[in-house]
Amino acid sequence: MISNDAASLATQYDTTDRLSTRASVWRDTPDGRSPRRAAFAAVVAAAPSDYLEIGCGTGEFVAEVSEALPQARTVATDRSETMALATARRGVLTQVALADDLPFADASFDVVYAGWMLYHVPDVDAALAEVRRVLRPGGTFVAATNGDRHLADLLTEAGGTRLLTGFSSENGEQQLAPHFGDIAREDFDTRAHFTDHAAAQAYLATFSPELADGLPPFEGEREYVGASTVFVARLPRA
Numbered sequence: 001m002i003s004n005d006a007a008s009l010a011t012q013y014d015t016t017d018r019l020s021t022r023a024s025v026w027r028d029t030p031d032g033r034s035p036r037r038a039a040f041a042a043v044v045a046a047a048p049s050d051y052l053e054i055g056c057g058t059g060e061f062v063a064e065v066s067e068a069l070p071q072a073r074t075v076a077t078d079r080s081e082t083m084a085l086a087t088a089r090r091g092v093l094t095q096v097a098l099a100d101d102l103p104f105a106d107a108s109f110d111v112v113y114a115g116w117m118l119y120h121v122p123d124v125d126a127a128l129a130e131v132r133r134v135l136r137p138g139g140t141f142v143a144a145t146n147g148d149r150h151l152a153d154l155l156t157e158a159g160g161t162r163l164l165t166g167f168s169s170e171n172g173e174q175q176l177a178p179h180f181g182d183i184a185r186e187d188f189d190t191r192a193h194f195t196d197h198a199a200a201q202a203y204l205a206t207f208s209p210e211l212a213d214g215l216p217p218f219e220g221e222r223e224y225v226g227a228s229t230v231f232v233a234r235l236p237r238a
C-alpha cells in the first residue's frame with residue numbers, strides 16, 4: 001500500500017504539504033529526547049566548515065544548521081524540484097540531485113546529513129559510497145531513520161502492514177559498516193500525537209487514501225508509538 005517506486009516518490013514529494021503534515025505530529029520520547037534534536041546536535045558538534053544535507057525536504061533543518069553555523073558553507077540537495085525550491089527560498093544553496101550521484105568533488109565536505117531519506121533510495125550502498133566519496137578524511141556522516149516497529153500499530157489498524165525499508169534501525173548499522181569505521185547510534189521511542197481521528201486519517205492520507213479510509217473510527221485524542229534511530233558514522237583521519 002505504501003510504495004517507494006520513482007513515480008510514487010515523485011507524487012509524495014511534489015508538494016511540501018504532505019511532509020509538513022507528517023512532521024507536525026511527532027512528540028518527544030517519554031524521557032524527553034528527540035531524534036531530530038539529536039541529529040542536529042551531532043551536526044553542530046562536528047563543527048563543519050563545509051556541510052552537505054541530502055534529501056533536505058522542505059529545508060527546515062538545513063536552514064537551522066546555517067543559522068547555528070554561520071561560518072560554514074552549507075549546501076542542500078533533494079531529488080524533488082519542489083523540495084529543492086522550498087529549501088532555496090530559505091536562502092540555502094540547493095541543487096536537485098540523487099543521493100547516489102552527488103554533483104560534488106571528492107573530499108569536499110566535513111559533515112553530510114541524511115534525515116529520513118535513505119529508506120527511499122533504491123541503491124543504499126551506492127548512496128553511502130557517494131557520501132563517503134564527498135566526505136573528507138575524519139568526516140562525519142549523520143543519518144536518521146525509522147525502525148520496523150515505527151507506527152506499526154497505526155498501520156496495521158488501518159489495514160496496512162509494517163514498513164520494512166532498505167535503511168532502518170535494524171539494518172542501518174550493517175549497511176554503514178563497509179563504508180565507515182566508527183559508528184555510534186541512539187534509538188528513540190517517539191510518539192505520534194493525533195488530536196482526533198481526522199488528524200490520524202490526514203496523516204495516513206499523506207501515504208495512501210486507502211490507509212486513511214481503512215482506519216477504524218475512534219473518539220478523542222490518540223498516540224501511536226514510533227521508532228527512530230540516529231546513526232553517527234565517522235571516517236578515519238588520513
Ligand SMILES: C[S@@+](CC[C@H](N)C(=O)[O-])C[C@H]1O[C@@H](n2cnc3c(N)ncnc32)[C@H](O)[C@@H]1O
Pocket residue numbers: 009013019023054055056057058061077078079080083097098099100114115116117120121122
Ligand atoms: C521523508 S522526506 C525527509 C526530508 C527531510 N530530510 C526531513 O527530515 O524532513 C525524504 C526526502 O528525500 C527525498 N528523496 C527521496 N529519494 C531521494 C534520492 N534518491 N535522492 C535524493 N533525495 C531523495 C524526497 O524528495 C524527500 O524530500
